[in-house]
Amino acid sequence: MSAGAMGEALWRAAKAGNPAEARRLLDAGAPLDWQNPEDDGATALMAAAAYGHNSTVELLADRGADLEAKDEFGTTALARAAACGHKDIMELLADRGADLEARGRFGITVLMAATLFSCKDAVELLVDRGADPEAKNSGGNVALDLCTSGPCAEVLRNAEQRQRWHRRKVLTVWAH
CATH class of the missing domain: 1.25.40.20 (Ankyrin repeat-containing domain)
Structure with a gap:
């Protein structure tokens, strides 16, 4: 073969x-x-x-x-x-x-791909793992601009707060 x-x-x-x-x-x-x-x-x-x-x-x-x-x-x-x-x-x-920040055609990030297909769990995972919700594609859009799902939009609007919480959690675990 x-x-x-x-x-x-x-x-x-x-x-x-x-x-x-x-x-x-x-x-x-x-x-x-x-x-x-x-x-x-x-x-x-x-x-x-x-x-x-x-x-x-x-x-x-x-x-x-x-x-x-x-x-x-x-x-x-x-x-x-x-x-x-x-x-x-x-x-x-x-x-x-x-x-997590790999880019496809037109600068689409992994987070944008999850957002475009309204996959809330995927968006949450990526945000919690530190994916940049402010990364722009070649058209100058961020993930929230491409969002068509209310639940995904909510995760993206609260991304900074979620990421801050996860950083504190990691630092607390690391310090002990």
């Missing part, structure tokens, strides 16, 4: 949430960060993240998948998980060092 065929098979296993098949393919030498031209250049990690397959995301991350790989639109696995509201996957990727 060619590297391209193995990469495609890995991508399909990741999209389907089949970690056993993904593990078998990786052990057989499938390219971990192969980009599927039929899915805008998405990697297996991006597919698993978008479809909410936690165990497959964890396997791919454990095997060294590039957390910052971008598809043709500049979207990362974290941004795909955020846009789909997969909070557990977002936490896993963030804990492993995924860039």
